[in-house]
Structures are given as structure tokens and as C-alpha cells.
Amino acid sequence: MPELNRPVTEVAAGILLDQDGRYLLGQRPAGKPYAGYWEVPGGKIEAGETVFEALQRELQEELGILIDSCEEIMVLEHDYPHAYVRLHVNIIRSWQGEPRGCEGQQLSWQELLADKPSVEPLLPAAWPMLEKLKLILN
Numbered sequence: 001m002p003e004l005n006r007p008v009t010e011v012a013a014g015i016l017l018d019q020d021g022r023y024l025l026g027q028r029p030a031g032k033p034y035a036g037y038w039e040v041p042g043g044k045i046e047a048g049e050t051v052f053e054a055l056q057r058e059l060q061e062e063l064g065i066l067i068d069s070c071e072e073i074m075v076l077e078h079d080y081p082h083a084y085v086r087l088h089v090n091i092i093r094s095w096q097g098e099p100r101g102c103e104g105q106q107l108s109w110q111e112l113l114a115d116k117p118s119v120e121p122l123l124p125a126a127w128p129m130l131e132k133l134k135l136i137l138n
């Protein structure tokens with residue numbers, strides 16, 4: 001629970017899953033908190049948006065793809081120095097286009113079966129998402 005009066009930042013995170021059992025990580029661009037850290041694509045949900053709408057917008061901006069649908073797998077909260085965030089974590093299995101780093105960020109496809117990602121560091125709140133993903137898909 002956030003401390004009294006601490007605003008909650010609602011965030012949508014979208015785990016792209018491809019047909020070969022891989023998921024996508026992106027590196028946070030310079031200028032953002034935790035620049036250089038790896039994360040699941042996504043971003044803040046704007047007023048009036050559903051989680052799906054936020055993911056459609058964010059993944060179009062960040063990756064240049066149009067997602068067809070999403071499935072929520074968990075909601076998790078994390079208390080960072082810069083914000084208290086609530087992450088709506090979704091799996092995305094179907095999209096149009098080929099993901100590319102539209103904001104100049106690096107992308108990395110990761111093997112689901114690997115013990116841990118081949119890139120680091122990861123945002124602290126990305127770890128529980130990956131744990132959950134493995135639990136669901138195993």
C-alpha cells in the first residue's frame with residue numbers, strides 16, 4: 001500500500017510473446033528514471049484509457065507495432081523513490097508489424113526457458129513479471 005497521500009502511477013506493461021517461445025525486453029532511453037535499465041515495453045496509462053488502449057498507444061510509439069489483444073496476468077505494485085507504481089501486466093500474443101526501437105532504444109528477444117535474461121540490469125519490478133510468466137507457461 002502507498003503511504004497516505006502518495007499518488008499511484010498506473011502503468012501498463014506488455015510482454016510480447018512470439019511463436020518461438022521468446023519475449024521482448026527494451027532498454028530505457030536516456031532522460032527517463034532508470035535510463036539504461038531493461039524493461040517490459042509499456043508506460044503510464046493516461047486518464048480515460050483502458051489498459052488495452054494504453055498498451056496499443058505505447059507499443060505503437062515505442063515499437064511501431066499495432067497489438068490485436070492482451071491478457072492480464074497480474075497486477076503488481078512497486079515503491080520507487082521517483083514514484084509509487086501499479087503495473088498492469090499483460091501478455092500479447094498477436095500484433096501487426098515487426099518491433100523496432102522507435103525511440104532509439106535497444107531491443108532484445110529473450111528465451112522463456114532461460115534461467116535469467118541475457119541482458120541486465122532489469123528494472124526491479126520487471127523480475128516478478130518474468131517469474132509469473134514462467135509459472136503460467138510451464
Ligand SMILES: Nc1nc2c([nH]c(=O)n2[C@H]2C[C@H](O)[C@@H](COP(=O)(O)OP(=O)(O)OP(=O)(O)O)O2)c(=O)[nH]1
Binds near residue numbers: 044087
Ligand atoms: N514499461 C515498464 N515500466 C516499468 C516496468 N517496471 C517498472 O517498475 N516500471 C515503472 C517505471 C516507471 O516508473 C513506470 C513507467 O513509466 P515510463 O516512464 O516508462 O512511462 P512513459 O513512457 O509513459 O513515461 P513518460 O516519459 O511519458 O513520462 O513504470 C516495466 O517492466 N516496464
